[in-house]
Amino acid sequence: MSRLNRILLATVLLLCSILWLQHRRTIRLTEERDRFRMNSTALLSDVKRMQIDSATMVLDAKALRLTIDEYKEFRAKDAETIERLGVKIRNLEVAARHEVEVKAPIDAAIRDTLIIRDTVPLLRQKVEMVTPYIQLTGLIENKRLKGDIKVPVTLNQAVWVEYKGWWFWKRVKAIHQSISSDNPYVEIRYSEYIRIQ
Structure with missing residues (x-):
């Protein structure tokens, strides 16, 4: 028994x-x-583009969730870049990439200016455009424009979770990211947010 x-x-x-x-x-x-x-x-899903005010453009896209092996396979170039930065892929939690494009009209005044080279005063034409969104300065010499252009931009990113279900049965439906640009001339062409598991 x-x-x-x-x-x-x-x-x-x-x-x-x-x-x-x-x-x-x-x-x-x-x-x-x-x-x-x-x-x-x-x-x-489509990427949502919203114009919040005259200067703020927002892009809303859903996030991907990949394993480390999938990330190395499908985003090999990004993985190489991250490893060159000294970050080990196995320690990576989130990888984000944003592509922006600056497309702004230039309307600059051309004025005569006096510059001194080797104690010799020279008359040249100066181009200058200074706005909150674009700073352009340059000199016209030998039928060429030489100068600097600055387009200051701040990208703000918010990551948020969309749930489905009720109280105890809540489950993650999607992870969203919203990226906004404070410069009206900067267009966010593409954004990617990958959460590593």
Whole structure:
């Protein structure tokens, strides 16, 4: 009888361990399915562009969730850049990339100015345009414009989570990022936010 009890106990323990392993596998597959669904939604959804005021442009895009191996495979060039910065990919939590383009009209006044080179005064034409969004200064010499242009811009990024479900059954539906530019001449062409798991 004790042999029968040992066989029964061993069978119960074996069944419990199989049940626990299946439960863990189900949880992992469910998380993988949800991550795949979020990535598909992020890749297929449109990027929202909003003009908040005359100077602030906002771009809203959903975030991708990749494993370290997927990041190395699909974003190899970015991974190389990050490693050159001295960051180990296995320690990476989030990688973001933004592409901006500056397209601004130039309306600068041309004035005569006097410059001194080797104690010799020379008459040249000076170009100058100073606004809160563009600073352009230059000299016209030998039928060429030489100078500097500065386009100051601040990019603000906010990352937020969109949930679905109720109280205890809340689940992450999507992770969004909103990027805004404070310069009306700077267009955010592309933005990418990848969360590493």
